[in-house]
Amino acid sequence: MPGRIIKWIDQRFPLTSFVEHELTSYPTPRNLSYWWNFGFLAGFVLVLQIATGIFLAMHYKADTALSFDSIQHIMRDVNYGWLLRYMHSTGASAFFLVIFIHMARTLYYGSFRTPRELLWWTGQGLLLLLMATAFMGYLLPWGQMSFWGATVITNLFRATPFFGDQVVVWLRGDYTVGDATLSRFFALHYLFPFLIIGAVAVHMVALHSVKSSNPSGINLADKDNIPFHPYFTAKDFYGLGVFLIVFSIFVFFMPDSLIEPANNIPANPMQTPNHIVPEWYFLPFYAILRSVPNMVGGVVAMGLSVMMFSFMPFLDRSRIPGGAHFRPIYRVQFYLFLLDMLVLGYVGYIPPTNQTLLIGQVATLCYFGSFFLHPFISKAEERWMRARGLPPELLALFEKRPPREKLTREGEAA
Amino acid sequence: MKTFMALLVLCCIASSALASEAKLETVKVGIDVRTVERGVDAVMNACRPCHSMKYIKYRDLVGFGIDKQKVDTWRGDQPLDAALLAQMSESDAMQAYGKAPPDLSLMAKARDGGANYVYSYMMGYYVTPEGMPGNHIYPETKMPDILGISAATEAAQRTEIQGKARDIISFLAWAADPHEQERHRLGYYVLGYLFVLTFLLYLVKKQIWSRLK
Amino acid sequence: MKKETLSVGDCGDRRNFLIKLTSVVGGAGVAATCVPFVASMNPSSDVLAKAEAEVDLSGITPGAMRTVAWQGKPVFILRRTPEQIKAAGASDGGSDPEPDSKRVQNPEWLVVIGVCTHMGCVPNKEGPGWVCHCHGSQFDDSGRVTRGPAPKNLEVPPYRFVAGNKIVIGKA
Incomplete structure (x- = not known):
């Protein structure tokens, strides 16, 4: 009977061939490590956020007089409301953690390089959508941090040339963040996840067109590919199990560690908390904003700091294939960059003093320096490596590759 | 990438130290x-004249397992579904103290340090050399030393x-997070289940990949 | 977790069993995860707390009626005069016959849900009994339908006297 149904569908819709093409015979490099699990995890978290979000929206009220109370209603009175809400608030952090690791993997293994530029850029678009969604969602509980976070971020648009103040008022629909702002943020917070789904679909089409990169950093011969299903479904589900354990520890035993204490105080437009900080996932970018003494400059620097990753395919001038594994200087650069992110995150977290401001400025310079100097560093690295002689494992990879691919790769990179 | 993992762990430790x-x-x-229950009793006498706990209702106390008769004496003629509101009106409080006393429902979660902060604050009153009341944790506080810790000198009294x-x-900790015990209980079941499932998924992964060798 | 589609020919029964077991355990987890989502749509505890309403009857004069809310619905509480009690006891009503004594705990107090059994409108107190203006049903002072499209008498909610002049509507 199921066979007959599938046959009926196949005559009208390419179900079987679709599943075959994208899953049961989709060729995947067999040497993918567990760092390649995080795209799947991001997809899972997206589904979890949408599911918990829809059920939370059934109880939430987007009204400045009611929203704080409605969150308390969810936390105290709604059956398992506390579980849904803590899953959703923890899920936001999990989403960023998973995406950051996913991006770090891409940078480390050079997965953004030819021919995966569009894949990388759709991913960057997803990051921007995710940031916007998270930012708007953070206003909804209408706590002190919600209010002042939204106030500060909408104020960033004062940097718009000529119409700065009008743009800010237009965004808020009010002179300050108010009822109009809350309602529109709720509407958009509900809409954006569906835009993300669309963008994920584009991301997947791009991925399935150029196929997965792999730790060696060069395209493998056909014999080194295995079907996605069952090998990587099994691997992804195992990874999901590990992820869920970590996620559950946060949800059930330390959910409030991811919620700023001040957000348990209702929004008060008349009083700013002594120390306002964004959520941890925005801290490095926030530190860059604070490091630039000029307002417009700070906003531009912060916007640019997020956009910089998109330029990586142009900035990386090295023709040495493979990721950081085969490129010692790039590897050092990668870790220094991560360290710099952590320093920026720390600087963004603590209240600003002259000393930390200086640290933040140095770290900001390092941040942009590592991007802007990258063309020269990568070029120099290539020269240095060729002079020294390529490592034997890389030479072996060169030999294994079919000659045609070698040709196109050299041609494109030149 | 192992170094990356180490950095992540380092980051977590650093942030918790912060x-x-x-x-x-x-x-x-x-x-x-x-x-x-003793805590509710103390709050009813010491705090409720000025502070409200608007997210806590008398029925919540009964639901938690506090003696119904005690709840009945606290609530007087108010219905079980009523919230624990302050006896003093907000405008009176504004006049007396210059600002409205905050609602206590979420107090144990609403300050950095949580319950430790509130405890240290209540125990932080002292008498300045000039004979004025002071507080180590929150010097600008308008609240009087209601428990009398600054005047207590004997060890037994302080205890x-x-x-x-x-x-x-x-x-206050229960009021801020009334489902905490339920959450922990459910959490142990969920984690136990996830360990079993993840172990099974690990075996499945191993078995399927063994076909490649 | 669609692991059933695996070809298992070359690996024997153990994996087949392992995959089936894992699918069942995983499926149970997915099913259990649905519970909080479904449960969250049931009435929350503050709604359930309104399942009971306490009503103070003092202040209702003989012959007067008060409407109170119970579970969001209007409940008519009518303090009947001896004449009204007599009139109600004289007949068994109209199309849905029921003796008055079965509809009251204390003949002086009639407690009925003020929702017309026809289409759910709220009847008005007019003359002896109630008239529903939506479709013209009429009810007597025992809440029994005497005329019109309403198929049944006004419903009597569960209630109990907790003191001489206090009732609790709803079940504990």
């Missing part, structure tokens, strides 16, 4: 019904007041 910056006393919050403060904190 969180515990203030010099707060740590208080062990009681989660048993009797401690919380008694500290015990009372601990009862109050226990109630």
Whole structure:
């Protein structure tokens, strides 16, 4: 009977061939490590956020007089409301953690390089959508941090040339963040996840067109590919199990560690908390904003700091294939960059003093320096490596590759 | 990429170290019904004249397991579904203290340091050399030293007041997070299940990949 | 977790069993995860707390009626005069016959849900009994339908006297 149904569908819709093409015979490099699990995890978290979000929206009220109370209603009175809400608030952090690791993997293994530029850029678009969604969602509980976070971020648009103040008022629909702002943020917070789904679909089409990169950093011969299903479904589900354990520890035993204490105080437009900080996932970018003494400059620097990753395919001038594994200087650069992110995150977290401001400025310079100097560093690295002689494992990879691919790769990179 | 993992762990440790910056006393919050019940009693006498707890209703106390008769004496002629509101109106409080006393429903979660902060604050009153009241944790506070810790000099008296403060904190901690015990209980089941499932998924992964060798 | 589609020919029964077991355990987890989502749509505890309403009857004069809310619905509480009690006891009503004594706990107090059994409108107190203006049903002072499209008498909610002049509507 199921066979007959599938046959009926196949005559009208390419179900079987679709599943075959994208899953049961989709060729995947067999040497993918567990760092390649995080795209799947991001997809899972997206589904979890949408599911918990829809059920939370059934109880939430987007009204400045009611929203704080409605969150308390969810936390105290709604059956398992506390579980849904803590899953959703923890899920936001999990989403960023998973995406950051996913991006770090891409940078480390050079997965953004030819021919995966569009894949990388759709991913960057997803990051921007995710940031916007998270930012708007953070206003909804209408706590002190919600209010002042939204106030500060909408104020960033004062940097718009000529119409700065009008743009800010237009965004808020009010002179300050108010009822109009809350309602529109709720509407958009509900809409954006569906835009993300669309963008994920584009991301997947791009991925399935150029196929997965792999730790060696060069395209493998056909014999080194295995079907996605069952090998990587099994691997992804195992990874999901590990992820869920970590996620559950946060949800059930330390959910409030991811919620700023001040957000348990209702929004008060008349009083700013002594120390306002964004959520941890925005801290490095926030530190860059604070490091630039000029307002417009700070906003531009912060916007640019997020956009910089998109330029990586142009900035990386090295023709040495493979990721950081085969490129010692790039590897050092990668870790220094991560360290710099952590320093920026720390600087963004603590209240600003002259000393930390200086640290933040140095770290900001390092941040942009590592991007802007990258063309020269990568070029120099290539020269240095060729002079020294390529490592034997890389030479072996060169030999294994079919000659045609070698040709196109050299041609494109030149 | 192993170095990356190490950096991540380092980051987590650093951030948790950051969180515990203030010099707060740590208080062990009681989660048993009797401690919380004593806490409600103390709050009803000491705090409720000025502070409301608008997210807590009398029926919540009964639901937690506090003696119905005690709840009935606290609520007087108010219905079970009524919230624990302050006896003093907000405008009177504004006149008396210059600002409205905050609602206490979420107090145990609404300050850096949580319950430890509130405990340290209540125990932080002292008498300045000029004979004026002061507070180590929150010097600008408008609240009087309601438990009388600054006047208590004998050790026994101080211990008694500290015990009372601990009862109050226990109630406030429950009020801020009434589902905590249920959450922990469910959490152990969920984690137990996930360990079993993940182990099975690990075996499945291993078996399927063994076909490649 | 669609692991059933695996070809298992070359690996024997153990994996087949392992995959089936894992699918069942995983499926149970997915099913259990649905519970909080479904449960969250049931009435929350503050709604359930309104399942009971306490009503103070003092202040209702003989012959007067008060409407109170119970579970969001209007409940008519009518303090009947001896004449009204007599009139109600004289007949068994109209199309849905029921003796008055079965509809009251204390003949002086009639407690009925003020929702017309026809289409759910709220009847008005007019003359002896009630008239529903939506479709013209009429009810007597025992809440029994005497005329019109309403198929049944006004419903009597569960209630109990907790003191001489206090009732609790709803079940504990």
